[in-house]
Amino acid sequence: MEHIRAHVLICAGTGCISSGSKRVQAALEKQLAELGLDKEVKVVETGCHGFCEMGPLVIIYPEGVFYVRVQEEDVKDIVEQHLYKGRVVERLLYKEPMSMERIPKYSDIDFYKKQMRLVLANCGHIDPEILEEYIAVGGYQALGKALTDMTPETVIAEMKTSGLRGRGGGGFPSGMKWEFTAKAKGDKKYVVCNADEGDPGAFMDRSVLEGDPHRVIEGMAICGYAIGADEGYVYVRAEYPLAIKRLRIAIKQAEEMGLLGDGILGSSFNFHIKIKEGAGAFVCGEETALLASIEGRRGMPRPRPPFPAISGLWGKPTNINNVETFANVPQIISQGGEWYASIGTERSKGTKVFALTGRINHTGLAEVPMGITMREIIFDIGGGIQNGKKFKAVQIGGPSGGCLPEELLDLSVDYDSLIQAGAMMGSGGLVVMDETTCMVDVAKFFLTFTTSESCGKCTPCREGTKRMLEILERITKGEGRIDDIALLEEMAKNIKASSLCGLGQTAPNPVLSTLKYFRHEYEAHIHDKRCPAGACADLASYQVTEACKGCGLCKKACPVDAISGELKGLHVIDQDVCIRCGACLAKCPFKAIIKG
Amino acid sequence: MKSLEDLKRLQQQVKAKTSLRHAAGTQVIVGMGTCGIAAGAREVMSAILNEIAKRNLEDVTVRQTGCIGMCEKEVLVDVVRVGQPRITYGRVTAENVPTIVAEHVVNGRIVEELVVAKIEE
Numbered sequence: 001m002e003h004i005r006a007h008v009l010i011c012a013g014t015g016c017i018s019s020g021s022k023r024v025q026a027a028l029e030k031q032l033a034e035l036g037l038d039k040e041v042k043v044v045e046t047g048c049h050g051f052c053e054m055g056p057l058v059i060i061y062p063e064g065v066f067y068v069r070v071q072e073e074d075v076k077d078i079v080e081q082h083l084y085k086g087r088v089v090e091r092l093l094y095k096e097p098m099s100m101e102r103i104p105k106y107s108d109i110d111f112y113k114k115q116m117r118l119v120l121a122n123c124g125h126i127d128p129e130i131l132e133e134y135i136a137v138g139g140y141q142a143l144g145k146a147l148t149d150m151t152p153e154t155v156i157a158e159m160k161t162s163g164l165r166g167r168g169g170g171g172f173p174s175g176m177k178w179e180f181t182a183k184a185k186g187d188k189k190y191v192v193c194n195a196d197e198g199d200p201g202a203f204m205d206r207s208v209l210e211g212d213p214h215r216v217i218e219g220m221a222i223c224g225y226a227i228g229a230d231e232g233y234v235y236v237r238a239e240y241p242l243a244i245k246r247l248r249i250a251i252k253q254a255e256e257m258g259l260l261g262d263g264i265l266g267s268s269f270n271f272h273i274k275i276k277e278g279a280g281a282f283v284c285g286e287e288t289a290l291l292a293s294i295e296g297r298r299g300m301p302r303p304r305p306p307f308p309a310i311s312g313l314w315g316k317p318t319n320i321n322n323v324e325t326f327a328n329v330p331q332i333i334s335q336g337g338e339w340y341a342s343i344g345t346e347r348s349k350g351t352k353v354f355a356l357t358g359r360i361n362h363t364g365l366a367e368v369p370m371g372i373t374m375r376e377i378i379f380d381i382g383g384g385i386q387n388g389k390k391f392k393a394v395q396i397g398g399p400s401g402g403c404l405p406e407e408l409l410d411l412s413v414d415y416d417s418l419i420q421a422g423a424m425m426g427s428g429g430l431v432v433m434d435e436t437t438c439m440v441d442v443a444k445f446f447l448t449f450t451t452s453e454s455c456g457k458c459t460p461c462r463e464g465t466k467r468m469l470e471i472l473e474r475i476t477k478g479e480g481r482i483d484d485i486a487l488l489e490e491m492a493k494n495i496k497a498s499s500l501c502g503l504g505q506t507a508p509n510p511v512l513s514t515l516k517y518f519r520h521e522y523e524a525h526i527h528d529k530r531c532p533a534g535a536c537a538d539l540a541s542y543q544v545t546e547a548c549k550g551c552g553l554c555k556k557a558c559p560v561d562a563i564s565g566e567l568k569g570l571h572v573i574d575q576d577v578c579i580r581c582g583a584c585l586a587k588c589p590f591k592a593i594i595k596g
Numbered sequence: 597m598k599s600l601e602d603l604k605r606l607q608q609q610v611k612a613k614t615s616l617r618h619a620a621g622t623q624v625i626v627g628m629g630t631c632g633i634a635a636g637a638r639e640v641m642s643a644i645l646n647e648i649a650k651r652n653l654e655d656v657t658v659r660q661t662g663c664i665g666m667c668e669k670e671v672l673v674d675v676v677r678v679g680q681p682r683i684t685y686g687r688v689t690a691e692n693v694p695t696i697v698a699e700h701v702v703n704g705r706i707v708e709e710l711v712v713a714k715i716e717e
Contacts, residue, residue, distance in 0.1 A: 002645065002646075002649050003645045003646070003648040003649035003653075003656075003658070004616070005616075005645055005657065005658035005659075006616070007616050007617060009617075040645050061616045061617045062616050062617075062623075062657040062659055063659065064617075084628070084638075085628045085629075085633065085660060085662075086626075086628045086659065086660020086661055086662065087628075087660075087662055125614070125617055126614060132606075132610040132613055133610075133613055133614055135603070135606055135607050135610055136607060136610040136611050136612075136613045136614045136615075137614055138607065140603055141600075141603065141604070141607070144599075144600035144603050144604075145600065147600070148599070148600045257597055258597040258598065259597065259603075265597060265598065265599055265600055265602070265603065266597075266598040266599040266602075
């Protein structure tokens, strides 16, 4: 037997794989074997570390040295310098964007310092395809504890004490939901895990399933025990092939070990999990539509009540929670509800995982305690805005959420204050926008999404969002009418009030929140036929300023010959001919062309 | 698995699989500067790994470090036991390794004749 002295962790999440982590891993294994180090150095494939922007990520233990953007050609240095001689390869270390300092240790990087990783604790630290790695860090102990030392009632009581609220967006108290299903009449009950995750910019559920699938399985099994169910479904969209693959492996391993199936851990509790692949329709994330889809019917919502807790899958009492909610369960059971409730704010307990995307330096996943401010997430963890641009807005909560302006950056991030500000937690997608983003265009983007994803069952959502989108399109083309804003507000109110499901009821939110905080941009489009951010192509105009040296580069770049002028003389753009492509602006070496 | 006890037992067995990532326990540090390597640090390190494997020691991490300036005394091997001063051994050869591991790493008795420095941390 050999002694392993170093672990090399390579991220094999979807993000890092797409930036080349598989090639790095192959090269690494080859090099280690060549130097005869393969017996003392272990290569471990892990799930997502969350620092996706910097991938492929490689961490070397016991030192905990963190290498970023590692390519195949860097492997030689890592093996020969670090693993053979113990010298850190400086050039591969993460560079702090403000101080430009190189930081060797994982735990010292700002991105991780302000985070509190509970749900993501194992993501990036264990191999998700090996059950023993999960067991080694305490996996399935909570399930064992529940089955051995607790009754279903005490499990539910613990969940209620924890104050955990649904992480899919609704924020309904989970313990209470479990209790409803437990008390519902029926000999057959189901547990359903919602892994449909359709919000633009959200990918935390995928990362948890890819990086720590056993944790979700364990959470579901504990739920099954608590509510009296012997069967569970994971509804996961087919666009997540890696998550599905790892989940399959995990279910099989758990069954072989007697941690799923009949008579779990010697008890009389039976629990089986099946995977249902969804086709990736946004509406199928809505619980009643999701259930219809599992049953093989078209994914369309139905009016509630009855709630799924009373009549769910095939008419049986069903408890539906989202991936992140289930992932929180094992530690609530092992460490206790009171411990969990000590984290977060008065009415929002625990942590929340956010997916940071958009014009932010550190795109990726961040798990933070509730009550942290938006500013801390975007600037301290997210590393601020790309290319030194100015922050403009953050879109939180996906299409159901809203855009918040700079003045609200110090807002505490919790369920209630977000709703109050006109946004919502949603599943936790955070899309950061800078000064070059047009807020009317953003509203249009989200409306385009909801319009094409509307299932069409109810008229307000099917027709209403379409009409709203037409108005927005008109405004961004410079054809807005004086009463358009009032019309948008009226339609928004009606659609919210009369749509059948949460999707339609929240579809106008991006319009309402941009109108609330960025009304002047709508007005500029309508009254002055001007896009203040310079983003709407139809409203942009390009002008040559006095800074022009007459080099003629713009003239050459213009595809429609709209620019005229003598060499060394001031050039002019013919606005009637110009197609507003911006090619001249990009070419000008003297910054003499401005966009307005 | 038939019970929570089985699960706990299995956890104990597989704990070492990830323990390296939550560093604790005794550390053995080998000087792997150019001088160290030239003096045979690689052989010493292999001997250490073999010895640890042979004795099936858990909670021992083996790390490398660069030159600390006592090139003349290479190969340098440091042993750090939790809560005790860091001991530096000099002119270590593969033959010395079983003694250092048996005496110091396992039993906590410093091998005085090989010591070149003690650092209180």
